[in-house]
Amino acid sequence: MKVYLDNNATTKLCKEAFEAMVPYLTEYYGNSHSMHRFGQETGKALREARETIANLLKIEADELIFTASGTEANNIGIRGVVRAFERRGKHIIVSEIEHPSVRNTAKDLEKLGYEVTFLKVDKNGLVDLEQLKKSIRKDTVLISVMHANNEVGTIQPLKEIGQIAKGHRILFHVDAVQTVGKLKFSPKDYNIDLMSFSAHKFYGPKGVGALYIKKGTRMAKFITGGGQEKGLRPGTSNVAAIVGMAKALEVAFKNIKEEYKKEKELRDYFEEKIIEKIPEIVINSKEVDRLPGTSSVTFKYLEGESILLSLDFKGIAVSSGSACSSEDLHASHVLLGMGIEEEFAHGTIRFSIGRYNTKEEIDYVINELPPIIERLRMMSPLWNEFKNN
Amino acid sequence: MKVYLDNNATTKLCKEAFEAMVPYLTEYYGNSHSMHRFGQETGKALREARETIANLLKIEADELIFTASGTEANNIGIRGVVRAFERRGKHIIVSEIEHPSVRNTAKDLEKLGYEVTFLKVDKNGLVDLEQLKKSIRKDTVLISVMHANNEVGTIQPLKEIGQIAKGHRILFHVDAVQTVGKLKFSPKDYNIDLMSFSAHKFYGPKGVGALYIKKGTRMAKFITGGGQEKGLRPGTSNVAAIVGMAKALEVAFKNIKEEYKKEKELRDYFEEKIIEKIPEIVINSKEVDRLPGTSSVTFKYLEGESILLSLDFKGIAVSSGSACSSEDLHASHVLLGMGIEEEFAHGTIRFSIGRYNTKEEIDYVINELPPIIERLRMMSPLWNEFKNN
Amino acid sequence: MQYSEKVMDHFMNPRNVGVIENPDGYGKIGNASCGDMMEIFLRIEDDIIKDVKFRTFGCASAIATSSISTEMILGKKVSEALEVTNKAVAEALDGLPPQKMHCSVLAEDAIKAAIEDYLKKKNN
Ligand SMILES: Cc1ncc(COP(=O)(O)O)c(C=O)c1O
Ligand SMILES: Cc1ncc(COP(=O)(O)O)c(C=O)c1O
Ligand code: FES
Ligand code: FES
Numbered sequence: 001m002k003v004y005l006d007n008n009a010t011t012k013l014c015k016e017a018f019e020a021m022v023p024y025l026t027e028y029y030g031n032s033h034s035m036h037r038f039g040q041e042t043g044k045a046l047r048e049a050r051e052t053i054a055n056l057l058k059i060e061a062d063e064l065i066f067t068a069s070g071t072e073a074n075n076i077g078i079r080g081v082v083r084a085f086e087r088r089g090k091h092i093i094v095s096e097i098e099h100p101s102v103r104n105t106a107k108d109l110e111k112l113g114y115e116v117t118f119l120k121v122d123k124n125g126l127v128d129l130e131q132l133k134k135s136i137r138k139d140t141v142l143i144s145v146m147h148a149n150n151e152v153g154t155i156q157p158l159k160e161i162g163q164i165a166k167g168h169r170i171l172f173h174v175d176a177v178q179t180v181g182k183l184k185f186s187p188k189d190y191n192i193d194l195m196s197f198s199a200h201k202f203y204g205p206k207g208v209g210a211l212y213i214k215k216g217t218r219m220a221k222f223i224t225g226g227g228q229e230k231g232l233r234p235g236t237s238n239v240a241a242i243v244g245m246a247k248a249l250e251v252a253f254k255n256i257k258e259e260y261k262k263e264k265e266l267r268d269y270f271e272e273k274i275i276e277k278i279p280e281i282v283i284n285s286k287e288v289d290r291l292p293g294t295s296s297v298t299f300k301y302l303e304g305e306s307i308l309l310s311l312d313f314k315g316i317a318v319s320s321g322s323a324c325s326s327e328d329l330h331a332s333h334v335l336l337g338m339g340i341e342e343e344f345a346h347g348t349i350r351f352s353i354g355r356y357n358t359k360e361e362i363d364y365v366i367n368e369l370p371p372i373i374e375r376l377r378m379m380s381p382l383w384n385e386f387k388n389n
Numbered sequence: 390m391k392v393y394l395d396n397n398a399t400t401k402l403c404k405e406a407f408e409a410m411v412p413y414l415t416e417y418y419g420n421s422h423s424m425h426r427f428g429q430e431t432g433k434a435l436r437e438a439r440e441t442i443a444n445l446l447k448i449e450a451d452e453l454i455f456t457a458s459g460t461e462a463n464n465i466g467i468r469g470v471v472r473a474f475e476r477r478g479k480h481i482i483v484s485e486i487e488h489p490s491v492r493n494t495a496k497d498l499e500k501l502g503y504e505v506t507f508l509k510v511d512k513n514g515l516v517d518l519e520q521l522k523k524s525i526r527k528d529t530v531l532i533s534v535m536h537a538n539n540e541v542g543t544i545q546p547l548k549e550i551g552q553i554a555k556g557h558r559i560l561f562h563v564d565a566v567q568t569v570g571k572l573k574f575s576p577k578d579y580n581i582d583l584m585s586f587s588a589h590k591f592y593g594p595k596g597v598g599a600l601y602i603k604k605g606t607r608m609a610k611f612i613t614g615g616g617q618e619k620g621l622r623p624g625t626s627n628v629a630a631i632v633g634m635a636k637a638l639e640v641a642f643k644n645i646k647e648e649y650k651k652e653k654e655l656r657d658y659f660e661e662k663i664i665e666k667i668p669e670i671v672i673n674s675k676e677v678d679r680l681p682g683t684s685s686v687t688f689k690y691l692e693g694e695s696i697l698l699s700l701d702f703k704g705i706a707v708s709s710g711s712a713c714s715s716e717d718l719h720a721s722h723v724l725l726g727m728g729i730e731e732e733f734a735h736g737t738i739r740f741s742i743g744r745y746n747t748k749e750e751i752d753y754v755i756n757e758l759p760p761i762i763e764r765l766r767m768m769s770p771l772w773n774e775f776k777n778n
Numbered sequence: 779m780q781y782s783e784k785v786m787d788h789f790m791n792p793r794n795v796g797v798i799e800n801p802d803g804y805g806k807i808g809n810a811s812c813g814d815m816m817e818i819f820l821r822i823e824d825d826i827i828k829d830v831k832f833r834t835f836g837c838a839s840a841i842a843t844s845s846i847s848t849e850m851i852l853g854k855k856v857s858e859a860l861e862v863t864n865k866a867v868a869e870a871l872d873g874l875p876p877q878k879m880h881c882s883v884l885a886e887d888a889i890k891a892a893i894e895d896y897l898k899k900k901n902n
Binding site for chain 2: 002004006009010011012013018021025026029030031034035036037038039068069070071072074075099100101104105107108198200205206207208221223224225226227234235236237238239240241305308309311312315316317318319320325327328
Binding site for chain 1: 781786789790792795797806810811812813814815816817833834835836837838839840841877881
C-alpha cells in the first residue's frame, strides 16, 4: 500500500484543476498581455482566475498579485513594504517559528541594516501577545506571523495580532500558505495588509502562488522587469498555472467544512491509536487549535530519518524534524523554538493527512508504525538507557 | 485564417513537452526534496532534466539553477553578483536596449547606490565595443549584454564582449532568452559567467526559466527561503514545468539548423514581398546578423496599435513598438536607442515567425497587409502631408 | 539525496545488533543532541575479535555504517580493526551522500574507543 502523509509539503494536483489547465497548455498560449486575440483569450482567463480567487477570499481582484510560489510571495510582500516604509522605520517583528522563506528573509534584512525582533512561542507554538506588544517600537513598520505552522499545525491568534498591529498603525503580513484552501477566512477578518499563499498546498499546481496586498498599501518593487502584476511580479504570466490555482481553490472551498471535519477525524483517530500502542511519544501542539490533518509526533529516543525511511519502506510518506534529514544538519527551529529538547526534536515526525487519504490507509499506518518504532528502539542506546533506569 | 506571428513574445507549448509534463501533473507529485519515494520519483526527474539541459548547452548540471522565468533569472543573476562583489566595486555596464527585466533592474540598482553605464547602440542595435572598453573602470564588476534583442532580433558580438570582460576580470552576464533553443551555442563559447533563459520562448511551458552560473562564481542570495536550487531560488520545485523545459529544449536542438533555415527563408521571403508591395517602410537591423524569424518593420506615418488591431481583425497576431500599445505610453526604448525617430518608432511592428508557421500563412499576411497599411495611411494626416510634399 | 542499496540493506537489516554482557571492550561515542550515538561491545580472545555487537541512535547512514563496520572487524585482529577507516566503511557501503559522510566517523570512533577500553583493561 502507498500512503501519502506529506500533504503539508505538497499535494496532488486535483483532477478539476488539471483539466482546467489543459487548454492553456495546448490551445491557448498567447501572452496574456498582448493585444491580439491570442493574448485576449489568455488575458480573459487570467482576469477570471483573479476574480474567482478574490471572490472566494472576499477581497477585490485588484488586491491580488500572482507569484511563482509562496516563497516568492513572502519575499515580495515583506521586502516590498520594508523598502517602501524605510523612512518611517527599520524595525520588524516576526515569529520564531516562521517558514524559512520568512525567517531567512528577516535574517537577510538584518544584514541589510534592518532590526528584527523574533517573537518567542510557547510549548504549543503560540506567539506571546504580551511580548508582541512589548516589542513594538516607534520605528516598527511590519509584523509578520504565519497563520498555521507547517510542522506542527498550530494556528496563531491572527485576530488579536491584527488588532495590535492596527492599533499601532503597523503593517501586518501573514504567511497563510498552510491555511488558504483549508480554513475558511478572509484577510479582511484579521486586519491583514499582506497575505501569501501557494497553490500546491491546496491541490493546485506547483509553481504558482499569490500575494494579497490590501488596497492602498505602498509597495516598493522587489523583482524588476515589465509591467505584469502591477510591476510587482514581472515576467510573462503563467496563465495555465493561475487558472489551475483558481480552480483548485474553488474546489477546496466547495467542501471546506466537510473536508476539515474528515481530516480532523482521521487525525484524531490516528493519534488516539498510536498513543494507545506506542509508549513514550508526545503529540506536539495537541492542546491548541491546529490544522485538522497535521499530527506532529515525537518518538522519544529515536532519530527521525530512520523512522522516515523505515516508513517509506512500507510505502508510507512522512517528513521529519530531524537534523539528519535536513540540508543544513540543524534540527527544526520550530521544534526547538517550542522548547522541545534537541534530542527529542530529532525524533519528531510529521504526519500530514489530506483530501485523498482514507481510513483504510490510516489503519495501515497504525499497524505498521508500532513494530518499526520498536525495532529502532531496540537498536537505540538511548532507549535502552531509559529502560534500564 | 489565424496566423500567430508573435513568437518572440511567447510560443506554443510543443506536444512533446506537454506529454512529458503530464505524468508530473497527475501521477508524480511528491516534493522533489523529500526523502520518501514520492519525492525520489520527482527528484530523479528534476535531476535528469537538469542533466539534459546541461548536456545540450555543454555545461555542467551543477552550473544550472531553475527559476520561474527569464525575468527572475535576470534578477537573481545580476542582483546576486553585484551584491556578492559589492566590496570590489559598484559599477556595472549594461546595453541601452536590454529587456525591461535587465534594464529596470539596472535602474533599480542605481537607486540602491550602484553606478550604471548604459552602452549606446548603433542604428542596427549593435553595441559599440570601443565605448564598452572606454566605459570600463577599476570598480566595474559586471557587464550585461543580451544575446539577441527581442524587438529587432539583432545579435550582439558576444565573443568580443566576453573577451573584453575576461581581459578585465569583469563578470559577464547574458540575457539569452531570445537565443537559447534558436541558436546553437554554449555559454562556454563566449566566456559567459551568467546566462538567463526561459522555456516559453522555445516551445516549453511558461513559468520556468533557468540561470547558468559558471562554476565558482560567487553569488549572494536575492530571494531567500529554503535550500532549493542551492538556496539561490528557494521554493518547492516546479518539476512538471522543469521536465517540460528540458524536453522542449531537446526537441529544439534536434532540428536547430533546419529550423533556423526555414524561419530565415520565410522571413526573407516576407520582407522581400512587403518591400515590393508597400512604399515607405524600413526593415530594421536588416544589415546585421539577426534572429532568423524576427522582422521589425517601420511603417512610416502610421501608429502601431492601429496596424496591430487591423491585422488582428484578419487573424494575424503581431506586436508593436508603439507607445500607444505599451503600458507606460512610452515608445520602445530599443527603437529610440537605435536612433529611430519617435514618430517612426510608433509605426513599428514586430513580426516574429516560429516553428509552426507555414509559407501559406506568410502568403496570407503578404496579401492582407498592404490594403491595411493603405487604408490607415489614407486616414493619416502625416501620410497626406508627406504625399503632398 | 539517495542511499545506495547496500546502505538500505544494512539499515533495514542491520547485522550484530545487541549487547554483550561483560564485554572485553566497550565504547560509546556521540551525542544525542547532535542526533547520533553509538555503543559497541567486543568479545576478544587472543587479540582476535570473536564477537561484536552494537546499538546506534541516528540516521540510516549511522545505522548502516555501524552495521557494516561490525562485519568488517569481526574475526579480525585488534590491530587490524584499528585500521578500519570511515572511508573504507563508506566504500564498503557503495558510498554515502556527501552530507552523510560525517556519520561514518561515528563507527570508526566507537570501534577505536572500544579497543582502547580493551587495551586499558588488559594492561591493568
Ligand atoms: C530578451 C528577453 N529577456 C527577458 C525576457 C523575460 O522572460 P520571461 O517572460 O520568461 O520573464 C524576455 C521575454 O519576455 C525577453 O525577450
Ligand atoms: C508556511 C509555509 N510558508 C511558505 C512555504 C513556501 O511555499 P512554496 O513552496 O510555494 O514556495 C511553505 C511550504 O513549503 C509553507 O509551509
Ligand atoms: S546521524 Fe545525523 S546525519 Fe547521520
Ligand atoms: S493615440 Fe491613443 S494612446 Fe497614443
